[in-house]
Amino acid sequence: MKKFFTSRPFIIVGAATALLAGGLGGAAAGAATGSHETESDSNPISAYSTNSEGLTYGSAADAPTPQSEPDLILVVATNGQEGYVLKEDLDAASGANVGSPEEAVEWQKSQPSHTSISVFESDGKTVIGEFSIGKARE
Numbered sequence: 001m002k003k004f005f006t007s008r009p010f011i012i013v014g015a016a017t018a019l020l021a022g023g024l025g026g027a028a029a030g031a032a033t034g035s036h037e038t039e040s041d042s043n044p045i046s047a048y049s050t051n052s053e054g055l056t057y058g059s060a061a062d063a064p065t066p067q068s069e070p071d072l073i074l075v076v077a078t079n080g081q082e083g084y085v086l087k088e089d090l091d092a093a094s095g096a097n098v099g100s101p102e103e104a105v106e107w108q109k110s111q112p113s114h115t116s117i118s119v120f121e122s123d124g125k126t127v128i129g130e131f132s133i134g135k136a137r138e
Contacts, residue, residue, distance in 0.1 A: 071124070
């Protein structure tokens with residue numbers, strides 16, 4: 001059963017819903033080479049698989065908080081393949097790393113209507129597609 005992404009709160013007014021509608025979600029794929037445990041006050045422990053580079057990977061839906069999301073977040077690429085985007089790339093492209101609501105509004109105004117980020121296999125190196133991110137219609 002696929003787990004769909006539901007836990008990432010975005011601070012950008014009006015831009016987040018179209019971003020997520022494109023297919024962030026799915027079940028973790030690939031054989032585990034290890035596990036990484038993260039703790040949260042609201043959810044004791046969430047485990048992710050770890051690749052040979054030490055990066056955690058899995059569905060963000062398994063994260064109790066955005067801070068405990070894996071390094072590589074499961075998505076569906078524009079070519080239909082399941083793969084992973086780097087959390088830092090997704091945060092930068094979505095504005096999740098913007099500090100205040102005022103900064104978020106300014107950030108949103110400065111962004112193109114569409115951007116894409118690379119989708120990788122669980123190794124975090126092999127590019128298998130792209131993940132498309134667009135602004136919500138105003």
